Amino acid sequence: MGIRIKEVKTLSDDWYLLRKTTFDYRRRDGRWQTMSRETYDRGHGAVILLYHPLRRTVILVRQFRFPAYGYGGTHDGFLLEAPAGLLDQATPEQRIRAEVEEETGYRVGAVRKVFEAFMSPGSVTERLHFFVAEYDDAQRAGHGGGVADEGEDIEVVELGIDEAMAHIAAGRIEDGKTIMLLQHARLVLFGEAGPGR
Structure with missing residues (x-):
């Protein structure tokens, strides 16, 4: 070739x-x-799923995405997502630590990379670095919500893993990167062999 x-x-x-x-x-x-x-x-990015192994919960964010809203108004444009951001000259680990604190208010300890993926390789060059990290209430350093000067207006949402999976089935979680991380969490983090059992 x-x-x-x-x-x-x-x-x-x-x-x-x-x-x-x-x-x-x-x-x-x-x-x-x-x-x-x-x-x-648009450069490469990183995404993270925060999870609590004992409570069997995850942290997501809800924010408005104009491309999801589109021009026909057939979707309200609000998506439940795992926190994510573009690398902007930082390493994937550096970027995701900063991004998760900006969006959720959680200052996480160890982050673990689980895989990389091209999300839309037919037209977009971006490669995403996927991370997971445990969280607890003591790590909440702020309210999150994103950076207002960048147009971010983010709601922090805590869900049980079973509820999150039901949201996928019902079409209430439609973001590809988030679905991938939730599937990983259900199978690995909260599965029979994972720390949540």
């Missing part, structure tokens, strides 16, 4: 970077085929 880049055009460099790339792709049968793809580059 091979790739030969022929042309790269910048379509937008406002909020993040949108490019159109024309390239030759060598197919498995050896033939070359010319293709064009648009890619949206």
